[in-house]
Amino acid sequence: MSKERLIAFTDAVLAIIMTILVLELKRPDPISWQALWDLRTNFFAYTISFFWLGTMWVNLHRSWDVVDKINSNLVWSSIVLLFFSSFFPYTTALV
Secondary structure (H helix, E strand, O other): OOHHHHHHHHHHHHHHHHHHHHHOOOOOOOOOHHHHHHOHHHHHHHHHHHHHHHHHHHHHHHHHOOOOOOOHHHHHHHHHHHHHHOOHHHHHHHO
16 A cells, blocks of 8 residues: 555545534524524534644644555554544534
């Protein structure tokens, strides 16, 4: 497997996770400043989760620069990292 293929897969999964995060946000009903303010905890949890995943993405891309060859340990490490990252929308929704 090429390094670029694993990077693309990791990027795609993280992008999907981040998209699901925003889809989990509740819509204010009715749409008003007060209703938005009432959802501030939801938006705060979303913001923390989004930037945590974004920071992870940036650090992963910095790490990929030193990788010359992909082996099965690195592939499985990436899979485990993505598995636990996939819980972010669920745990964010719990807040």
